[in-house]
Amino acid sequence: MPSGLPRGARFHEEIAAGWTAGYARGAFARRLELIRVILTRHVRPGDSWVDLGCGSGVLCRELLALGASVVAVDGSPRMLSQAQERMGSEYAGRVSWIQSDVQSIDAVKNGAFDGVLCSSVIEYLDRPDALLKEVARILRPGGVLVISLPPTLSVVRALQKGIRAFMSMFGNAKFAYLSVSRLEISPRAIDRLLQEAGFLVIRSTKYDPVLPRALLRLVRPALLVVEARKLNRL
Numbered sequence: 001m002p003s004g005l006p007r008g009a010r011f012h013e014e015i016a017a018g019w020t021a022g023y024a025r026g027a028f029a030r031r032l033e034l035i036r037v038i039l040t041r042h043v044r045p046g047d048s049w050v051d052l053g054c055g056s057g058v059l060c061r062e063l064l065a066l067g068a069s070v071v072a073v074d075g076s077p078r079m080l081s082q083a084q085e086r087m088g089s090e091y092a093g094r095v096s097w098i099q100s101d102v103q104s105i106d107a108v109k110n111g112a113f114d115g116v117l118c119s120s121v122i123e124y125l126d127r128p129d130a131l132l133k134e135v136a137r138i139l140r141p142g143g144v145l146v147i148s149l150p151p152t153l154s155v156v157r158a159l160q161k162g163i164r165a166f167m168s169m170f171g172n173a174k175f176a177y178l179s180v181s182r183l184e185i186s187p188r189a190i191d192r193l194l195q196e197a198g199f200l201v202i203r204s205t206k207y208d209p210v211l212p213r214a215l216l217r218l219v220r221p222a223l224l225v226v227e228a229r230k231l232n233r234l
């Protein structure tokens with residue numbers, strides 16, 4: 001496996017082959033449904049979108065189905081080949097693929113895009129501010145960012161961390177993603193980071209794979225999906 005890859009991309013090389021299958025049911029299928037509803041609010045036919053950290057391309061398909069053209073970026077060569085293989089010639093001419101670190105995407109043009117989707121990627125990065133700076137650079141003024149991330153104090157993540165620590169005493173590595181998915185940001189801090197990067201937060205939606213929706217009024221979810229708009233001043 002190439003050692004020069006970003007940390008988060010290197011981890012996903014190992015699980016690329018099974019990534020799409022994970023969306024068939026359960027928590028991933030419900031997360032996909034939520035993101036589909038959110039994208040429907042923002043994507044218009046003929047739009048140009050970037051899917052940052054596109055993985056095996058499941059969410060690229062959603063953007064394409066809504067009529068956008070898509071530049072799909074990921075740091076994992078295996079994820080990108082999975083995505084390309086599965087897409088085949090469907091949507092040919094409307095999707096292009098770039099292997100790059102999302103913290104520095106020189107190949108993507110300034111101010112050229114109507115929207116950026118970045119689903120479950122920022123938590124794998126050492127420089128989240130660099131990612132947001134890149135997003136602000138490539139979006140047109142008024143363009144939309146849809147980004148998901150784990151907030152601090154998530155009950156489910158705390159439980160997973162506990163199980164991981166306990167099982168590690170028996171040499172069993174549970175929830176391996178937690179070794180690389182390290183960044184957790186409080187809802188207030190993500191709003192601040194987005195404001196500093198030149199965005200106005202439109203909406204933040206809570207998602208949890210386990211806890212019922214009613215409980216999410218009292219406790220933090222595993223995931224926040226934030227919709228934000230790039231301000232005109234940049």
Ligand SMILES: C[S@@+](CC[C@H](N)C(=O)[O-])C[C@H]1O[C@@H](n2cnc3c(N)ncnc32)[C@H](O)[C@@H]1O
Pocket residue numbers: 006007008009010012013052053054055056058059073074075076079100101102103118119120121124125
């Ligand atoms: C949890 S997966 C999410 C994939 C996809 N967005 C989805 O929701 O199905 C995270 C993805 O981010 C990519 N990734 C992580 N760190 C990266 C980095 N620094 N640069 C580019 N891609 C990165 C991984 O290779 C992986 O495909």
